[in-house]
């Protein structure tokens with residue numbers, strides 16, 4: 001394993017080590033990315049609503065799909081920010097702007113898709129409750 005002091009810089013040697021680093025990545029997202037915490041909160045509310053309104057198995061699959069799409073888009077957004085910040089060290093760069101804006105656009109598209117799916121699944125049920 002390549003290392004700088006006690007810090008690993010090379011490939012993982014076994015599955016558990018890879019798993020630990022992947023877990024570190026998830027913890028970092030939750031600790032350092034405010035938007036990720038909002039996504040987790042929104043996902044928890046969606047799951048609670050799904051349980052309360054007893055949605056069907058097919059609806060659960062859609063809800064889980066959009067939740068994980070938003071999470072994946074946010075992870076890619078953070079990777080883009082980290083790598084581009086490393087490249088330019090906070091200097092303005094038009095290509096960095098493009099990369100960051102596109103990555104943020106990906107999150108926005110995924111979030112809009114999630115809202116549409118949520119409205120289709122929960123909208124009629126919530127309206128029935130109100131009527």
Ligand SMILES: Nc1ncnc2c1ncn2[C@@H]1O[C@H](COP(=O)(O)OP(=O)(O)OP(=O)(O)O)[C@@H](O)[C@H]1O
Pocket residue numbers: 035077081088090091092093094096097100101104
């Ligand atoms: N080095 C740079 N060069 C050019 N534009 C930049 C640069 N850094 C940031 N920007 C612009 O600022 C916007 C916000 O930057 P960045 O995504 O780093 O901030 P953020 O608010 O921390 O994002 P998030 O809330 O997703 O973590 C980018 O979408 C981009 O338009």
